[in-house]
Amino acid sequence: MSLLKNVGTIGGLTAVSRVFGFLRDIMLARVLGAGGVADAWQLAFQLPNLFRRLFAEGAFASAFVPLFNRHMTEGESEARRFASEVLAVLLPILVVFGAVMMLAMPWVLWLFANAELRADAEHYALAVTMGQIAFPYLLFMSLATLTAAVLNSLSRFAAAAAAPILLNICLLVALFWGALQPGGEATRQSTGMFLAIAVSVSGLLQLLWLRHWMRKAGFSIPFARPRLTARVKEMGVLIVPAVFGAGVYQISRFIDLAFIRVLPDGSLTYMAMADRWNQLPLGIIGIALGTAILPALSRFIAREEGDEAQRLQSNVIELSMLLTVPAAVALFVTGSAFVRVFMQAGAFTAEDAAVTGSLVSGLVIGLPAYVLVKVLTPNFFARKDTRTPVITAALSLVVTVALNLYLVPRIGVMSLAVAGAIGAWVNTALLYGILVRRGFFTLTGRVVGRLARIVLAAVPMGAALWAAMIYCDAYFTGTTAERMGSILALIAIGLVSYAVAAAVLGVLDKSMVQRLMRRQA
Incomplete structure (x- = not known):
């Protein structure tokens, strides 16, 4: 299947999930508002x-997929045995970690809750519960990630791209x-409690969904006795640094939680709502491309087909x-x-919307x-x-934290968006520089020229939207017809x-188009 078709499949289904996610956040804003129960729920x-994004989807998938593909070249039975060995060790770790976290939840949340939430005994107890x-969502989703x-x-x-839709459907039912x-x-x-139940139920449903499609693909993962085999140890060596290399965005979200502790009530909700808009293109484009490229790139490199690996990487950057x-x-x-x-609308006021909107603008500076x-x-x-991305991620996080330490007292919650964006650009520059220095990948003059034209094409679009915003401003908070008409006009x-x-x-x-439609090996 071609890169464009793979990305289209993943991105299209991810887009459906993101639409449901938007409906979810619209309902969250209107039913829970900002602060109080809303902040307790977000926390x-x-x-x-x-944890799911950082360890399961980020580190685990990044370490597992190349090794699984290598064992697939040795035969499906070897790949099945490897997956079974991983599952046997992963399951007890998840059970123990989940039990410890649930018992320690009152103290864990204390590390991230802001002063208002910690002082509000009723809402803090609700957040803990x-x-x-x-x-348990983490347990189900980690097993689902192995299957995916x-x-x-x-x-x-x-199947894997469609699975998150189940999460949003369950949350929408509660809302x-x-x-x-x-x-x-x-x-x-009571809505907050139903939301928490819906999260765990959705994890179980996603696991069952993915196992069904794995069996339909003719593959199964038998249960086995936990053993630290050489192959499991090899994956363990890869997965620890991959936590930082693949999960820099999620680690920056953990850092945000730490800084939000000193910010006013509602800041956690504002960041979560703004991040939803940033996650839309990031999920549809970034995650789709990263998911689609890794198996094919692993095969090219395993067969020492450097030119094909270079071509694939160039196509992905250009498309992204x-x-x-x-x-x-x-x-x-x-x-x-x-x-x-x-x-x-509802419990989400004009002031809440203004702060959230400004955060969206700050976050998307780092979107590319x-x-x-x-x-x-x-x-x-x-x-x-997996070691090199750890180093680059660590350096970018140092920049992010230093900027936050300086900016949070001065510009408040906006600093989290701006500092994270700058840190992401530092990480990108370091990753590309190392690839060039090692001879793994270099942007050709043709690709650089195309990227420059893409940036130039966006400039008149931004100017046109800026002018349209002035004209449409009065309609953004009007009737439903006026709101939708103004947004459709901006999109057009x-x-x-x-x-x-x-x-x-x-x-x-x-x-x-022909290059993107070319079939991958």
């Missing part, structure tokens, strides 16, 4: 979700129940920037409009860099080098202006 949900109920990694290695991308109840604090608290740069410029200019149109990190790190992981203006500029500059031509 309880983010811990297992961040919700965190304990939601934490097998499916992706078999070039069966659709719609809350929306139908009488307003008030009691309803918000073709989609990400205009998305970043558009969200930078219109982020506040989208927040006002979709989230400002976050995507590039996703598509550059597989070049190291495919070579079983952005698409048309970028398409015209891209056509004039020759950003997308027949040869590029």
Whole structure:
């Protein structure tokens, strides 16, 4: 299957999941608002979700996929035995870790809760209970990630890309129940409890879904007695540094939680809502491309086909920037409009929307860099080098923390967005510089020229959107018809202006489409 088809499959289904995610956050804003129960829920949900993204989807997949593909070249029976050995060790670790975290939840949340939440005994106790109920999600999703990694290695991308839809459906069911109840604090608290239950239920459903499709693909992972075999040890050596190399974005979110402790009530909700808009293109483009490239890149490198690896990496970077740069410029200019149109209502006030909108603009400054990190790190992981991305991630995090220490007292929650974006660009520059120095990958003059034209094409689009924002401002908080009309107008203006500029500059031509449609080995 071609790169474009693989990315289209993963990105399309991820887009569906993100749409459900937007509906979820719109309902969250309107039912829970910001601060109080909303901050308690965000804190309880983010811990297992961040661990899932950091360890399961990030580190585990990055270490497992290259090794699994290597064993597949030795025969499917060897790959099945390797997966079984990994599962046998992974399961007891997850059970013990989950039990410890649930018992320690009152103290764990204390590390990340802000002063207002810690001083509010009722809401803090609610956050602890919700965190304990939601934490089994990590167990289910870690096992689901193992299953998804097998499916992706078999070039069966659709099932894994569709699985997160189940999470958002479960959360929406809980939120719609809350929306139908009488307003008030009691309803918000009971809705929070139902949300926590829905998180764990969704994890189990995703695991069952993926195991069904793995069996349909003719692959199974038998249970075995836990043993630290040589192959499991090899993966363990890879997975520890991969936590930092693949999960720099998630680690920066952990850092954000630490700094949010000193910020006013509501800051955690603002960051979570703003990050949803940043995660839309990051998930659809960055994660889709990173997932699609790793198995193919691993095979090219295993067969010492350096030219094919270079071609694939170039195509991925070109495609990622073709989609990400205009998305970043558009969200930078219109982020506040989208927040006002979709989230400002009910318990989510105009002030809440203004702060969240400004955070969207700050976060998307780093959006192209976050995507590039996703598509550059597989070049190291495919070579079983998980150490180098750790070093670059650590350096970028030092920059992020230093900027936060300086900026948080001066510009508050906005510093988290800006510092994270700058840190991501530092990480991108370091990763690319090391690839060039080692001779693993170099951008050709042709690709650099195309990237420059992509950036230039986004400039008139940004100017057109800026002018449209002034005209549409009064409609962003009007009737439902006025809100939707204004957003559709912005989307149309952005698409048309970028398409015209891209056509004039020759950003997308027949040869590029043919290269992206070329089948991967």
